[in-house]
Amino acid sequence: MGTQVKDVxxxxxxxxxxxxxxxxxxxxxxxxxxxxxEYTLSEYLRMSGIYWGLTVMDLMGQxxxxxxxxxxEFIKSCQHDCGGISASTGHDPHLLYTLSAVQILSxxxxxxxxxxxxxxxxxxxxxxxxxxxxxxxxxxxxxxxxFCAVATLALLGKLDVINMDKAVGFVLSCMNFxxxxxxxxxxxxxxxxxxxxxxxxxxxxxxxxxNADLLGWWLCERQLPSGGLNGRPEKLPDVCYSWWxxxxxxxxxxxxxIDKAKLRSFILACQDEETGGFAxxxxxxxxSLWNLSHTILHMHIYFACDFSRTCHSLYRAYHSxxxxxxxxxxFHPGGSFPHSVWCGWSVFAGR
Amino acid sequence: xHGRVKVKSTAQQEEExxxxxxxxxxxxxxxxxxxxxxxxxxxxxxxxLQLTQQLLSSNPDFATLWNYRREVLxxxxxxxxxxxxxxxxxxxxxxxxxxxxxxxxxxxxxxxRSWVNTRLPQPDWTRExxxxxxxLSLDERNFHCWDYRRxxxxxxxxxxxxxxxxxDRLIGSNFSNYSSWHYRSTLLPQLHPxxxxxxxxxxxxxxxxxxxxxxxxxxxxxxxxxxxLAHNAFFTDPNDQSAWFYYRWLLGRAEREEMISCVYVSRExxxxxxxxxxxxxxxxxxxxxxLDGQPQQVEWRSTHPRLRHSPVWLCxxxxxxxxxxxxxxxxxxxxxxxxxxxxxxxxxxxxxSWCRDSATDQELFRSELSVEKxxxxxxELQSCNQLLELEPQNKWCLLTIILLMRALDPLGHEKExxxxxxxxxxxxxxxxxxYSDLCSKFLIENTILKMEYAEVRVxxxxxxxxxxxxxxxxxxxxxxxxxxSNQLLRLPPQFAMLQCLEVLEADDNAIESLxxxxxxxxLEEVSLRNxxxxxxSDLESLASxxxxxxxxxxxxxxxxxxxxxxxxxxxxxxxxxLSL
Numbered sequence: 001m002g003t004q005v006k007d008v009x010x011x012x013x014x015x016x017x018x019x020x021x022x023x024x025x026x027x028x029x030x031x032x033x034x035x036x037x038e039y040t041l042s043e044y045l046r047m048s049g050i051y052w053g054l055t056v057m058d059l060m061g062q063x064x065x066x067x068x069x070x071x072x073e074f075i076k077s078c079q080h081d082c083g084g085i086s087a088s089t090g091h092d093p094h095l096l097y098t099l100s101a102v103q104i105l106s107x108x109x110x111x112x113x114x115x116x117x118x119x120x121x122x123x124x125x126x127x128x129x130x131x132x133x134x135x136x137x138x139x140x141x142x143x144x145x146x147f148c149a150v151a152t153l154a155l156l157g158k159l160d161v162i163n164m165d166k167a168v169g170f171v172l173s174c175m176n177f178x179x180x181x182x183x184x185x186x187x188x189x190x191x192x193x194x195x196x197x198x199x200x201x202x203x204x205x206x207x208x209x210x211n212a213d214l215l216g217w218w219l220c221e222r223q224l225p226s227g228g229l230n231g232r233p234e235k236l237p238d239v240c241y242s243w244w245x246x247x248x249x250x251x252x253x254x255x256x257x258i259d260k261a262k263l264r265s266f267i268l269a270c271q272d273e274e275t276g277g278f279a280x281x282x283x284x285x286x287x288s289l290w291n292l293s294h295t296i297l298h299m300h301i302y303f304a305c306d307f308s309r310t311c312h313s314l315y316r317a318y319h320s321x322x323x324x325x326x327x328x329x330x331f332h333p334g335g336s337f338p339h340s341v342w343c344g345w346s347v348f349a350g351r
Numbered sequence: 352x353h354g355r356v357k358v359k360s361t362a363q364q365e366e367e368x369x370x371x372x373x374x375x376x377x378x379x380x381x382x383x384x385x386x387x388x389x390x391x392x393x394x395x396x397x398x399x400l401q402l403t404q405q406l407l408s409s410n411p412d413f414a415t416l417w418n419y420r421r422e423v424l425x426x427x428x429x430x431x432x433x434x435x436x437x438x439x440x441x442x443x444x445x446x447x448x449x450x451x452x453x454x455x456x457x458x459x460x461x462x463x464r465s466w467v468n469t470r471l472p473q474p475d476w477t478r479e480x481x482x483x484x485x486x487l488s489l490d491e492r493n494f495h496c497w498d499y500r501r502x503x504x505x506x507x508x509x510x511x512x513x514x515x516x517x518x519d520r521l522i523g524s525n526f527s528n529y530s531s532w533h534y535r536s537t538l539l540p541q542l543h544p545x546x547x548x549x550x551x552x553x554x555x556x557x558x559x560x561x562x563x564x565x566x567x568x569x570x571x572x573x574x575x576x577x578x579x580l581a582h583n584a585f586f587t588d589p590n591d592q593s594a595w596f597y598y599r600w601l602l603g604r605a606e607r608e609e610m611i612s613c614v615y616v617s618r619e620x621x622x623x624x625x626x627x628x629x630x631x632x633x634x635x636x637x638x639x640x641x642l643d644g645q646p647q648q649v650e651w652r653s654t655h656p657r658l659r660h661s662p663v664w665l666c667x668x669x670x671x672x673x674x675x676x677x678x679x680x681x682x683x684x685x686x687x688x689x690x691x692x693x694x695x696x697x698x699x700x701x702x703x704s705w706c707r708d709s710a711t712d713q714e715l716f717r718s719e720l721s722v723e724k725x726x727x728x729x730x731e732l733q734s735c736n737q738l739l740e741l742e743p744q745n746k747w748c749l750l751t752i753i754l755l756m757r758a759l760d761p762l763g764h765e766k767e768x769x770x771x772x773x774x775x776x777x778x779x780x781x782x783x784x785x786y787s788d789l790c791s792k793f794l795i796e797n798t799i800l801k802m803e804y805a806e807v808r809v810x811x812x813x814x815x816x817x818x819x820x821x822x823x824x825x826x827x828x829x830x831x832x833x834x835x836s837n838q839l840l841r842l843p844p845q846f847a848m849l850q851c852l853e854v855l856e857a858d859d860n861a862i863e864s865l866x867x868x869x870x871x872x873x874l875e876e877v878s879l880r881n882x883x884x885x886x887x888s889d890l891e892s893l894a895s896x897x898x899x900x901x902x903x904x905x906x907x908x909x910x911x912x913x914x915x916x917x918x919x920x921x922x923x924x925x926x927x928x929l930s931l
Contacts, residue, residue, distance in 0.1 A: 005590070040379065041410065044410075044415065086415075090387045092418050094414065138418060140462045142458075178600065183498060186498075186534075187494060187498050188534075208660040213788075213792070217785060220781075220782055220785050232492075232529065234529060256784045257785040257788070259781035272357075
């Protein structure tokens, strides 16, 4: 009697090894598809798309296949007078794409091609009285943007320009009965928001305010019998949620509460053997870039896992050697479900 | 892009699809270019509204278009009378609703609707509430709609009671109602707040604590009703996970009072150790140390550099201030930010002293239960046990029984608790690690309680399948600890809070990291036989434990390191009895 558990079934003939070359080819070709339907329709998030693609290529050791000069010129053309950066030329500036741009430039060690001071002013100017951050001048408030703000400033070494106490206070006011976080105070817990908030608290040195045992339980309960993870109770599993959930667990030190082997087989089963890329769940259409980046990233973080077991904090990660990418996850509207997109993790030089 | 099933098609179907997409693409590109051209030319007119309308209907996430649309509307406002502006924005609401029908989960759409309501001379909140009702009836989990509803409710003055009844209806009629339970958790503290404690409370409510977290903020009478509500839900459907999550919240403990839980003074080291009820950053808390009536200039430090926020802090007293054992001293630590303090008397002839509230007094691991609450929980436990007989594989039920037993009598139910955890790992193996860690936590809590009852400073938890350590801040006074024959992987930085530790036994684990064995001033003997200490560098922190003389490392991979004997005697010259 009662509720069926929403889940998927993995077919026996589903892929069970990581098809790395196919995925690399998929991304390398992606940029060239300028007349592609979905490519064009996703122009509104182009900056983030570029970031995900670059991060994945970098993780696969194939960053050199991407056109660095073209990308840098593109970013320069996207910075507006107010300092903010847009997703593409002709689009309006927004915190989401400002972060993506700063991440790309950090990856390429070319942060000074844009006016950094203006970026800082732009971010600072979006903080509200109650400590929250608007996404842009039109005033949408969301904890995603709190994350974008501190991640951007952390990469630029300018966290001190905002009112930190209030920023923290706002994020904590979004903590719910289940230990999770939502978009705004009173909003339901959601894996993507949890990622943003735990990431925020990590960067700002406030992870001790999280109830790690309670939240960790909520997060590990995202794992369904198929091995995949959903974003909140009673929802279907989705490869991109795997990233948010897994990354959140890593940040709060509870990643071992997920069944690694089962998750791994779920993810591998999401691969498209023909085209490369990952579908959000086995049997669905490949949702191109987002899922691929999510997946490669979290396979790296989870399965390679040399990755700093000691790195609890994105902020500390930032101070690591080598090149650093802040990890961010934010929603991009699109399709039938708010898209979860992420940006890469830090790559560390050993411990 | 999400949730579209991949279907293989014939070559002909592929070609047809390709042609259609090409056509669609062309139309999109030409419309988009027209719009952006118009905007660059600074045109804010009806045509702009038409063009953006076309594009946004099927591309509601093209955020820049909503921005342009707002600019146009603001421009049109300036040349219109109030009633025309009203019409303008009402028509905008129709448009948005049409978009929402196509895509009910677009951030851009919902935000634009909120924005329109700020421009409407006369917003119609009843209509907006109706929209929310309809939207939620189609998808009760649409969080965009719930968030919008919260705004509508706030603006229109709908009562909390009414909203609570709304959740009653939804919960009663539907499965997959997590969103409703969540909403309920936010409404209850508003409608049925816990009355302010009358104990002379100099604790001001923490400004950063979320009002949603703690069920103790709901008055007990209502809380007991909520048990019934949740109970009815999961008895109707034992797989309705939302109700079980909610129930766990109801069983949660009250937030701890902010206070200093322990002050420990050592004459020999002339050091004060302070344990707080929560992690703090000592330098920001307005701490003041007063010795024999004189404020002292001291510097607070954490027990480990990785712990910037910590429940335990140390400071050194001025040299010679307490070293003479024939003198008595009175020490007070003031936590000025929280208007609280703790005294500690250091008596003549005593090498050390402390003052603390026991874990029992602090209601650390269980709350004092009123007679009513106790009898309700007892009845709940009985019912859940009956349910378990019908559904022996139901993990929610098993876990809840454990939580109920802990709320009622953690020590008395220890054996049953362990048995239930074993069953849990069998019926829900994906979460075995979680259950192991949770069980470890409960065993540690029980051991702390037993240690206090026995009034000893020896903590023994060997052979208990421990997978993790916690509550280490409660072990500040412990002198001997036995963690042998468990499954521990590390002694984390928090282990450095065991400032009184003299002997550590941790044989037969899987320990790789000894980070927490750091500047433990009294640590003399450490046994780590049969662990996973692999490299010399894993032992570095031991060099900071200057009283360490006996170290047993037999059965660790590190013994294979070249020249290990000489390396170790260089690293740890003070260790005289070393076993490899």
